[in-house]
Amino acid sequence: MPHVLVLVDHDGERVHKSTHELMAAARRLGDPAAVVVGTPGTAARLAESLARYGATTVHAAESTDAAEYLATPAVDALQLAVREVSPAAVLVSATADGNEVAGRLAARLDAGLLIDAVDLDSSGVATQIVFGGSYTVRSQVTRGVPVITVRPGAFEPEEHPGQAVRRTLALPAADPAASARVTARRSAPAGDRPGLTEASVVVSGGRGVGGADGFKVVEELADALGGAVGASRAAVDAGYYPHQFQVGQTGKSVSPQLYVALGISGAIQHLAGMQTSKTIVAVNKDPEAPILGLADYAVVGDLFAVAPQLTQEVTARRTAG
Known part of the structure; x- marks a missing residue:
């Protein structure tokens, strides 16, 4: 079966629920292949969780400055993975960051882009809610590798244990002139409640x-x-x-x-x-x-x-x- 690339959302230590949902969506199109972007060692910490939810391959795109730039390292990693495996599709969570990554990747690949899908069938047809919720449409990419962002919560995570093959993607050095760099971090107040997009x-x-x-x-x-x-x-x-x-x-x-x-x-x-x-x-x-x-x-x-x-x-x- 063809590979379906899934960009992994994580905090460095654990895989977010939205990624497990993407794995379930990816299995409708082929074999889920996780793309982990982070600092060295991140993929090793996440590999077990990814394999438990169906990843057949874990592409590790790691560098010391991967966390210091916004979007660009993820776009670079997905572009490299597309060239390497010629996937059936690329799936990304439909968050603010995910939609930016997907848009930039589609532009680089000269490929079709579908945003905020709430369903996806085995032929790659996506269901979307558009115009402020007024209409439900079904869309399909007809040019290049489909790049699709999926609304968190649209799919139920399903455990699908297996062995994941580890592959390495060599991230290029970031160009400070063409990339937004993180200059400071401030922790947001957090409590015991789950995040909005991950809560059931x-x-x-x-x-x-x-x-x-x-x-x-x-x-x-x-x-x-x-x-x-x-x-x-x-x-x-x-x-x-x-x-x-x-x-x-x-x-x-x-x-x-x-x-x-x-x-x-x-x-x-x-x-x-x-x-x-x-x-x-x-x-x-x-x-x-x-x-x-x-x-x-x-x-x-x-x-x-x-x-x-x-x-x-x-x-x-x-x-x-």
């Missing part, structure tokens, strides 16, 4: 939460469910919650197993970022709120009465179980 459960609050203090009920329900906290653009613009938690067309796109929307009306901008969630639960006091029509389960009521009851019930069942 997301609980989001909107303008109906009423203020920053109102997000406490959102956080409590998210913690009870073991999920991540999100926010609508209206809530973020009003200063209720930090921008990095925004879900929507101008925020992060998510596709969890369960999405709970509290006090979110359902503007197109927000729906575009979460409507592919497997199960959607919406709580809103306005019976005409658009999101209630999209939800699998809709509750017309005061979120400050409904959400605490949900939290209490979830906590009780977890304790009993």
Whole structure:
């Protein structure tokens, strides 16, 4: 079977869930071949996890300055891997960084590019949600090696244990004049909750939460469910919650197993970022709120009465179980 290159998202020590999802997508087209870009030793630390989820080959693109430049080392590594194995496709996570890498790679390869796919069939036809969630389209690359970014959460990770062959890609020296270099790093505040794009459960609050203090009920329900906290653009613009938690067309796109929307009306901008969630639960006091029509389960009521009851019930069942 042909190889399908998968760019590995990682933190240097562990493989992100989004990469395991890409492995599942890649198996529809061929044999997943992981491309690890990092400092020396990174691929060795990640190889076991990659092999467990189906990587038949691990291409190690390592250099001491790989982490010091944005996008360019990943583009270089994928270009080298394409030349070496002539893959059926290249898959990348549809994050801000991933979309940039994919776009630059497609330009270098003079190849077709598909962004933010939510499904992919065995013939390479991708399903996308476009125009702010108004349309679902099916697209296929007709020129060169298909470069496709896949929305995190669109595929379920599937363990597929095997042995992965290790190969080395010699990264060229980065050209400082043509590459964006990292000059400083600042750690973002982090808690015990999973990241938005990796969480299987997301609980989001909107303008109906009423203020920053109102997000406490959102956080409590998210913690009870073991999920991540999100926010609508209206809530973020009003200063209720930090921008990095925004879900929507101008925020992060998510596709969890369960999405709970509290006090979110359902503007197109927000729906575009979460409507592919497997199960959607919406709580809103306005019976005409658009999101209630999209939800699998809709509750017309005061979120400050409904959400605490949900939290209490979830906590009780977890304790009993």
